[in-house]
Each structure stands twice: as C-alpha cells, then as structure tokens.
Amino acid sequence: MCYPMSLATVSSFFAQVIGFYLILICLAMLFHPERFKKTLNLVLGHPASLFICSATNILFALVILVPHNIWVASWALLITVIGWLALLKGTVSLFFPDKYVKMTVKLMKNPSYQIWTWVWLLLGLYLAWMGFAQNI
16 A cells, blocks of 8 residues: 655655765765775776766666655755756766766865865755654
C-alpha cells in the first residue's frame, strides 16, 4: 500500500538527508583537506571513476527533483536549487569531462575553496535544523 507524503514531509526528509550529507562531507574536507584533494585528483584522473561520479550526481539530482521541483519563496527552495546544481554538475561532468576536470582543479587551487567549504557546511547545518524543526 502506498501512503502519499505531504510536501512538508518531503521537504523535511530531503532537508535532513542533504543537511547531514553536507555536514559530514564538509567536516571531512575541513579536517583532512590534503587527503580530500588527493582523492579528488585520483577520481578526476580516472575516466571510469569520473563517469560513476557523474552518473551518481545525476541520480541524486533526479531523486530530489522528481518529487521536489518546488519554486516557492521558503527555505524549501534550497532543496530544489541543490537538486538543480547537482543535475548541472553531473551533466557537465558527463558530457564535458575534460572541461569539468580543468574547472575543478582550478577551483581546488583557489583560496576561496576553503571559504566555500564553510558556506556549504553552514547550509548543511541550516537544512538539518529546518528539516528537524518542521517535524516538531
């Protein structure tokens, strides 16, 4: 039997999942930046790994966007935007892998890389908070 979920429930679920995902990934990037960069360079240098990551990004994006392509002025809009960003990233890396690799390597060398990690961490904290606050 299928039980339909309300939009608030779907938004809360995705906020919790994406929030904790961002928190864990960003903390790992902040605590072990060199290991993260080394691993990312290995993935970028191996076409099969890059293909798997691209396909996973696209799948992740579609799992978000199919039930949650919602464009309303609320915190839940962040979920839709993250879904579209993941779809864009996965599509670009799938169809233009060489350009994607160059762009990613350039980004990793930029000092703003660390700042963006903090921004994504704060976004993850906010989404996790909102996801659980909606269930109270």
